[in-house]
Amino acid sequence: MEEDKKYERAKKRVINLKAFYIHLIVYILVNTLLVILNLMNYEDVGRWWFVYPLLGWGIGLVFHGLSVAPFGLFRPDWEERKIKEYMKKDNRND
Template sequence: MDENDRYERARKRVENLKAFYIHLTVYVLVNIMLIIINMVTEPNELWFIYPLVGWGIGLIAHGLSVFSVGLFGPAWEEKKIKEYMDKDKRK
């Protein structure tokens, strides 16, 4: 892998990390607002939990994809990259 390829992969990872941090920030801010609205308007019904949990599941999935945790880690990435490069050579 040459210097340009390494740079491009690192740049893409930084973009993905930045997108995750933006997603996390929006999640926290919006859910704080929803909690406040819920407590002011209907303190006996805690409806803010539903968007908090639902969106939280999506945020966790996003984080797992960005941080390459578990099954889809760096070794898997390298294997797939080589596989696709070999497939392109044969065409």
């Protein structure tokens, strides 16, 4: 039974990590295209507009990376630890 739980947690982490890698690849490809487009029409626009989506999306990517990192705030055992913590507090209040 415990082995099944470990397997499911590991499987969920792999799925989340795969989603992050896909997010990273799309980020790199799309932003590379945006940089190229900005370079091609810089004379018409007169500014480096690619920086805005690069930074905005980059912030989201950083948070996504932190959510799947093993040292992140919401590690796989976080929910279980919080449940036990609240149960202990509830027992003290009885």
